[in-house]
Amino acid sequence: MERQPFASAANVSERLAQPPALAISTVIFALRPSAASGRPTLWLPLVRRIREPFRGMWALPGGPLTQADSLLDAAARNLRDTTGLAPSYLEQLYAFGGLHRSPSQRVVSIVYWAMVQPTEAEMAQESENVKWFRADGLETLAFDHNHIVDYALWRLRNKMAYGSIAYHLLGEKFTLAQVREVYEAVLDRTVDPANFRRQLKQTPHIEATEEYLQGGKHRPPRLYRYTGTMAEDSPVP
Amino acid sequence: MERQPFASAANVSERLAQPPALAISTVIFALRPSAASGRPTLWLPLVRRIREPFRGMWALPGGPLTQADSLLDAAARNLRDTTGLAPSYLEQLYAFGGLHRSPSQRVVSIVYWAMVQPTEAEMAQESENVKWFRADGLETLAFDHNHIVDYALWRLRNKMAYGSIAYHLLGEKFTLAQVREVYEAVLDRTVDPANFRRQLKQTPHIEATEEYLQGGKHRPPRLYRYTGTMAEDSPVP
DNA sequence: TCAAAAGTGTTGATATTACACCCATGG
DNA sequence: CCATGGGTGTAATATCAACACTTTTGA
Structure with a gap:
C-alpha cells in the first residue's frame, strides 16, 4: 500500500x-x-x-x-x-x-x-x-x-486430489466415468472405478439426474450434475 | 505480458x-x-x-x-x-x-x-x-x-491441517507439546496429546535431539528439531 | 448370447480416535 | 509420595484399496 x-x-x-x-x-x-x-x-x-x-x-x-x-x-x-x-x-x-x-x-x-x-x-x-x-x-x-x-x-x-475442480472441465451433465477419466488424465494414473464412484457419491454438490447417457455401446450410465459454485474452495473476493 | x-x-x-x-x-x-x-x-x-x-x-x-x-x-x-x-x-x-x-x-x-x-x-x-x-x-x-x-x-x-507450517512459529528446538499448542492456538480446538504425538513422529523432517527441556515443573520433555526447508510445500521460485 | 461397461458387495489392510495406563520429575 | 504433564499401549471404529460379482445394454 x-x-x-x-x-x-x-x-x-x-x-x-x-x-x-x-x-x-x-x-x-x-x-x-x-x-x-x-x-x-x-x-x-x-x-x-x-x-x-x-x-x-x-x-x-x-x-x-x-x-x-x-x-x-x-x-x-x-x-x-x-x-x-x-x-x-x-x-x-x-x-x-x-x-x-x-x-x-x-x-x-x-x-x-x-x-x-x-x-x-x-x-x-x-x-x-x-x-x-x-x-x-x-x-x-x-x-x-x-x-x-x-x-x-x-x-x-x-x-x-481434494477439491471440486474436475467438474469444471466437464459439461453441465456428466457420467461418473467421465469424472474418473478427468482424474486419470490429469493425475496420469488409473483409478479404480468402483471405489472412485463411491467416493464421489458421498461428496457434496454431486446430484444424480434421472437421465442416462444414450448412444454408447453398452449399458447407459446415469448422468450427474454439479451443484457447487466456482468459488467453492477459495474464499477470495 | x-x-x-x-x-x-x-x-x-x-x-x-x-x-x-x-x-x-x-x-x-x-x-x-x-x-x-x-x-x-x-x-x-x-x-x-x-x-x-x-x-x-x-x-x-x-x-x-x-x-x-x-x-x-x-x-x-x-x-x-x-x-x-x-x-x-x-x-x-x-x-x-x-x-x-x-x-x-x-x-x-x-x-x-x-x-x-x-x-x-x-x-x-x-x-x-x-x-x-x-x-x-x-x-x-x-x-x-x-x-x-x-x-x-x-x-x-x-x-x-496438512503441511509443515507450525514449526516456523517455533524456535530451532521445541517439544512436541509446543507444536501441539500451536495447533490448538491456530485451529482453536483441543487436540489429543497421545495421538498428536504419534502423527508427528511419522511425519518427515522431524528429528529427535538428545536434549530435554529442563526447568519445567514435571518430567522434562524431549526436544525435537525441524529439518525441512521453507519452500517445502510451495514449489514457487 | 456374448462382450464390455455400469454398478454393487465383500474383505483385509490401514489410519483415526478415545482413553487407560505407566514414567519421571519438582515440590 | 503425590500431582502433573510426558510418553506408550490398545481396542473400537472409520476409511481405503483390491477385486469378485451382478446388471444392463448393443451388436
Missing part, C-alpha cells in the same frame, strides 16, 4: 524510478481427445507473439492490466478477447515478479488459471496466431511461461 | 491511461503468550498510517515495489525495514486488485505472509507507530486489510 513510516523510507523512494509494468496472463485448461488414443487429455491455448521480445514464439494469452477492470475481470476479458472462451472456472494462480522475466522492461504478471468445458473448447477459434497444445511436453515458450504452466499443472493436480 | 494479438487490441490500449500502482504488503504472524491465560496465541504487528488516506489507522506493513527487488525480496525488505524482523517463513499470499481498495488511486497489492519465531518476536521493537495485536478480534484497519488478514488466517489454518 502507500508508503509506510519506515526506518529507511528515504532509501526506498530513491529506488522508485519508474514502476514495473503490470500484466495479466491466463493459463487455460480444457479437455480434448488425444490424437492417438482418443482418451481425454489436457490442452491449453497459446498465442503467437507478433513482436519482440520472443517474436514468433508461443506464449500464454495476456495483456496489460487496464484501469477499469479488477484483476478477475481483466483475466476474464483477456480470455474472451484472445480465444473467445467463457470459462467455467477462473481463479488467481500466482503473481510472478522476478527481475528478468522479460529482457526489455521489468514486468510483474498476475497469472490466473481457467478451465473451460469441452463444448466451449471445440468452438474456440484457432488461427494462425492462436492454437491449442497438449499441456504435457510443451515446446519452449516465451518468457518464463513454461515455468508458469508447470506450476499451474502442479496446482491443478493438487487441487484435484 | 506485453500486448498480444487480440481481436480488440485497440480497445485495450485505449483503456491504458496510467497504470495502477503496485505495492507489497506483509501479514506477519508470531506466537505470543496471551495476556489472560498465558497460553500462546497468534499476534501480528501493524503500523500506524502517518498520512492520508486512513491517517492514524493501523495497517499492514507495506510499501511500493522497488525496481531492484523481486517480489519475495521486496517483502523481506519490507518486513525488516518496518519491524526489524527476519522471517523463518515467507510466502506469497495473494494479489489484491479490486478497483476501490484505496480511495485515492488504484493500487494493486501483492501480499506476502510471514511467520517469525518467538525469540525474534520478543526482540521486535514496538514504537508509537508499530505495535503488536492479537490476530483475532482486530479493530477496523485501513484499506481492505481486515479482509486480507482474514484470508491469511484462513490459509494458515488450512495449511496447518
Whole structure:
C-alpha cells in the first residue's frame, strides 16, 4: 500500500524510478481427445507473439492490466478477447515478479488459471496466431511461461486430489466415468472405478439426474450434475 | 505480458491511461503468550498510517515495489525495514486488485505472509507507530486489510491441517507439546496429546535431539528439531 | 448370447480416535 | 509420595484399496 513510516523510507523512494509494468496472463485448461488414443487429455491455448521480445514464439494469452477492470475481470476479458472462451472456472494462480522475466522492461504478471468445458473448447477459434497444445511436453515458450504452466499443472493436480475442480472441465451433465477419466488424465494414473464412484457419491454438490447417457455401446450410465459454485474452495473476493 | 494479438487490441490500449500502482504488503504472524491465560496465541504487528488516506489507522506493513527487488525480496525488505524482523517463513499470499481498495488511486497489492519465531518476536521493537495485536478480534484497519488478514488466517489454518507450517512459529528446538499448542492456538480446538504425538513422529523432517527441556515443573520433555526447508510445500521460485 | 461397461458387495489392510495406563520429575 | 504433564499401549471404529460379482445394454 502507500508508503509506510519506515526506518529507511528515504532509501526506498530513491529506488522508485519508474514502476514495473503490470500484466495479466491466463493459463487455460480444457479437455480434448488425444490424437492417438482418443482418451481425454489436457490442452491449453497459446498465442503467437507478433513482436519482440520472443517474436514468433508461443506464449500464454495476456495483456496489460487496464484501469477499469479488477484483476478477475481483466483475466476474464483477456480470455474472451484472445480465444473467445467463457470459462467455467477462473481463479488467481500466482503473481510472478522476478527481475528478468522479460529482457526489455521489468514486468510483474498476475497469472490466473481457467478451465473451460469441452463444448466451449471445440468452438474456440484457432488461427494462425492462436492454437491449442497438449499441456504435457510443451515446446519452449516465451518468457518464463513454461515455468508458469508447470506450476499451474502442479496446482491443478493438487487441487484435484481434494477439491471440486474436475467438474469444471466437464459439461453441465456428466457420467461418473467421465469424472474418473478427468482424474486419470490429469493425475496420469488409473483409478479404480468402483471405489472412485463411491467416493464421489458421498461428496457434496454431486446430484444424480434421472437421465442416462444414450448412444454408447453398452449399458447407459446415469448422468450427474454439479451443484457447487466456482468459488467453492477459495474464499477470495 | 506485453500486448498480444487480440481481436480488440485497440480497445485495450485505449483503456491504458496510467497504470495502477503496485505495492507489497506483509501479514506477519508470531506466537505470543496471551495476556489472560498465558497460553500462546497468534499476534501480528501493524503500523500506524502517518498520512492520508486512513491517517492514524493501523495497517499492514507495506510499501511500493522497488525496481531492484523481486517480489519475495521486496517483502523481506519490507518486513525488516518496518519491524526489524527476519522471517523463518515467507510466502506469497495473494494479489489484491479490486478497483476501490484505496480511495485515492488504484493500487494493486501483492501480499506476502510471514511467520517469525518467538525469540525474534520478543526482540521486535514496538514504537508509537508499530505495535503488536492479537490476530483475532482486530479493530477496523485501513484499506481492505481486515479482509486480507482474514484470508491469511484462513490459509494458515488450512495449511496447518496438512503441511509443515507450525514449526516456523517455533524456535530451532521445541517439544512436541509446543507444536501441539500451536495447533490448538491456530485451529482453536483441543487436540489429543497421545495421538498428536504419534502423527508427528511419522511425519518427515522431524528429528529427535538428545536434549530435554529442563526447568519445567514435571518430567522434562524431549526436544525435537525441524529439518525441512521453507519452500517445502510451495514449489514457487 | 456374448462382450464390455455400469454398478454393487465383500474383505483385509490401514489410519483415526478415545482413553487407560505407566514414567519421571519438582515440590 | 503425590500431582502433573510426558510418553506408550490398545481396542473400537472409520476409511481405503483390491477385486469378485451382478446388471444392463448393443451388436
